[in-house]
Amino acid sequence: MNVLFFGITKDIVGGSEISISDVAKPLNVAGLKKRLIDSYPEFSKLNSLAVAVNNEYADDNVILTGNEEIAIIPPVSGG
C-alpha cells in the first residue's frame, strides 16, 4: 500500500511517498500508525498524527485495503 507524507513526516521518512508491503491484514488506521511508529520512532514525538483516507480525516478503526489514497497528516500549521 502506498502512503503519502507531508511536512515533518516527509523529512522523517525521507520522501513524499513510500510503499508498505509487509503488513498484517486486515489493517486499520490505528495499525498503520503503530506500524509507522515502530519503523520511525520519531513519529511518537509529534504533537499529533492523523491519517487521511481519500482526502478525509479517518478514525482509528477505519479499515485500509490499499486501494485508497492514504496520507499521513502531522500537526497542521497553516495561516
Next chain:
Amino acid sequence: MKKVIEIVNVIDTTKVYAELSDPNSGGICVFIGAVREFTNNEEVTALEFETYKTMALKEMEKIADSALKKWSLNKVIMRHAVGEKGVEEPVVVVGASSAHRDACFEACRFLIDTLKETVPIWKKEKFKNKTVWVSAHP
C-alpha cells in the same frame, strides 16, 4: 460566485474588496495573515508553506460551507499561499461580507481559526542557522 476557495503561489491582497463586495453587503470583514520577522525573539528569514492540496481545498470548502450555514453571508473567501514567503508577505486571506457587521466579523474569525485547526497546510520557519516545522513537537 458566493465562495472563493483557492491555494495559490502569490496572494494579491488588492483584489479582495472587489471579490467580497456585494450589493446586499453593508459590511465586509477581512483577515490577512502575514510573515512576522521574529518568533520568540529569533529572527525569521522566511516561512515555507506546503500543502496536501486536494484535501486542503476540500477542508476549506467545508469551513466556508459551515460559515454560510451559521451566518447570513453574501460572499466568503478563503485563499492560502504556498511556497517560500518573506517577512511582511501575505500568506492567507479570509473574509466574508454580510448585510450588517456582526455576521461578517464573527464569520471571519471562524474562518481563520478553523483553517488553522483542520486544513492540511504546514509551515516551516527558516531562521539563520536552522529550520523548524511549526507546531510539530510539544
